[in-house]
Amino acid sequence: MRRFDTILGPLVVLALLIGFAFVGDNYFLRLATFMLMYAVLALSWNFIGGMAGYPSFATAAFFGLGAYCGAILQKAGVPMFLSWAAAGLFTGVFAMLLGRAILHLKGHYFAIASLIVAEALREVVNTWTELTGGGMGLNLPVLQMDVTDQARFFFFAMLVVAASTFVLSAVVIRGKLGFGLSCIKQNEDAANILGVDATRYKVFAFVLSAVFVGPAGAIYAGWVNYIEPADAFDVLLSVKPIVMVILGGAGTLYGPVVGAFAFLILEEVVWRNVLTFHSGLLGLLIVLLVLFMPQGLIRVTARRLFRRTAAP
């Protein structure tokens, strides 16, 4: 039974997704690609935020960095797949250096330090016009494919990154690293005394929270063909993954995926029906969900909901 839960379940989802790519129309493919991208961001944030308990707002920085790294390399003639891989490597190294600099900060201080990184990078990209195109943005080479094939291609590219992030999450959560991160989250001083090399573990988690976001950014850039600083370093790219993970269940394996899925549906439904006030309504919904399901969707069972209403 347990095996079914850990291996067969995800495989069924994977098969359904692959099948979906050949049935769904372009609108649904676009939504599904976004969902996979959200899943990458949420699973990535879960390493540092969910498992280690460090509220990172650096996701937008990693995403933008990956997008620009991929775009610049591709424009310079580097093959597409290679430039995506390079985006991951570059973002990972950047996260390692950044992590060493700011991971000794805790709580709000860490959150603010990580939030500023994307802002700083955006300014750099804005001013470095000869390399990045500055505020005018960058156009990427268009793939010589018909529209549906292109949508399918980027869907699969995002699927590969999402599946890799998921598999690595599963390995980390069950292993020594995940155990150590959980100790750090609950009591860092005690973790140190019990022999956890907290600094190294935190940097590791921070790098993991970046290496897949970089390629996701690079793929996104190729997908939409055009990037500009305000879009690639959008602060919402840092906030949304946090909401998804909390919505789904922080520190769990399936929580971020469930959260990404639920968030995308909410976002789309609200956006389609209440165009003028969609951000406000979405925010309100999120507040309500977090208030009534603080442990996330993944830990909600009918019985718990019932007990909640029976004995408030």
Added chain:
Amino acid sequence: MSALLELKGVSRSFGGVTAVHEVTTSVRQGEIVGLIGPNGAGKTTLVNLVTGVHRIDAGEIVFDGRRISGLKPHRISHLGVARTFQVVQPFPDMTVADNVAAGALFAGGGASVAAARDAAYEHLEFVGLGELADTLASALTLPDRKRLELAKSLAIKPKLLLLDEVNAGLNSREIDDALELIQAIADRGVTIILIEHVIKVVLNLSRRLLVLHHGELIADGPPDQVVKDPHVVEAYLGARFAARMRGEPA
């Protein structure tokens, strides 16, 4: 017998306050040493210096023939120095067994998470928490949390164990149980430094007392001598009392 832990002129101050001032002493393998002193004497700071939580300003700390001052806390715990905290520090959302497994996994040479959990059950049996292994640590009573602290410390397979007021907040029955457990740990060959605020507790176990006052080591010797030492009496009861004890007019 050779010294397991040596402090050579160890000092540390915080801002203008000298918390520990030129403390020199050594602890031999297998000893149970009591470290006592009034509130704010620098006992906990000394523990923090030995375990690497704070850096020393001057001097040197040698453990098992190796200089440990300057090493990070996790390195020191790998070498075999364990401690308990004055205020218990469990991982609240983990089971009792996983709390202990953490020590076994990271500093106790555990090969895998599963092996560490097996080791954890043994340590929990030893401290008498076997029945509660699968409950959440946050659900434990205070005496049980203290036992958990001991089990976590044992899981790192320590050569030296620093117990920082492990009896604080316990009633006398619970203290007796705890002392029995500490003696059992010592019988396994673990060297123990017992930091206490209440002298009576230490007298049952230690054959040697260190007394800290205003960050300075003011006495070191067998308990019966130390408690009569005028400096110690003065530190605890004031100069007037000490003078009266010596038979001088106050």
